[in-house]
Amino acid sequence: MTKPKIYTMSFAKVYPLYIAKAERKGRTKAEVDTIICWLTGYSPEELQERVDQQTDIENFFAEAPELHPFRSLIKGVICGVRVEDIEEETMKNIRYLDKLIDELAKGKTMEKILRVSS
Template identity: 75%
Template sequence: MTKHKIYTMPFADVYPHYIAKAERKGRTKAEVDEIICWLTGYQQKEMNEHLEKRTDFETFFAEATQMNPSRELIKGVVCGIRVEEVEEPTMREIRYLDKLIDELAKGKKMEKILRS
């Protein structure tokens, strides 16, 4: 079985799109970074290193050893797929991130997005 092409895509190639989506709706890069760090457990410096190294999505999530346990509270649909029903672990993490960025762009408060 071949891997989905998103797995081999550098996280740094998609990151600007997350920021652009948020900024179009009046949100900030800092909020996008906060979401990514909350989800993955990376510190800002570690995330920046992955961006500089152009780490692919699969490695980006595989090396995130402190994935937030509250991420399992993320429910809903992204690209017509219910995130809680995605079986492949790496794809589920990617969909969680997509869902969080969607919620940010839709104007949800950070406390709700971060499941506080």
């Protein structure tokens, strides 16, 4: 079975799209970085290294220091698919990040996005 093309795409290609989406809605790059670091366990410096190194998306998630245990609390539909129904781990993590950025763009508080009260 062939891997989806998104797996081999550089994270550096989608990262500015996440930032642009957030900034269009009055949110910040710092908030995007906080979300990515929360989800993956990368420090801000490690995140920037991954962007600079053009790490592909599959390895970006596979090599993440510690995927957040509360990520399973992320529910809902993204790109017409229920996040909680996705079985393949890399795709699930991609969609978790997409969902978190959507929540940011929709004006949710960082506390809710990061599942702090859970």
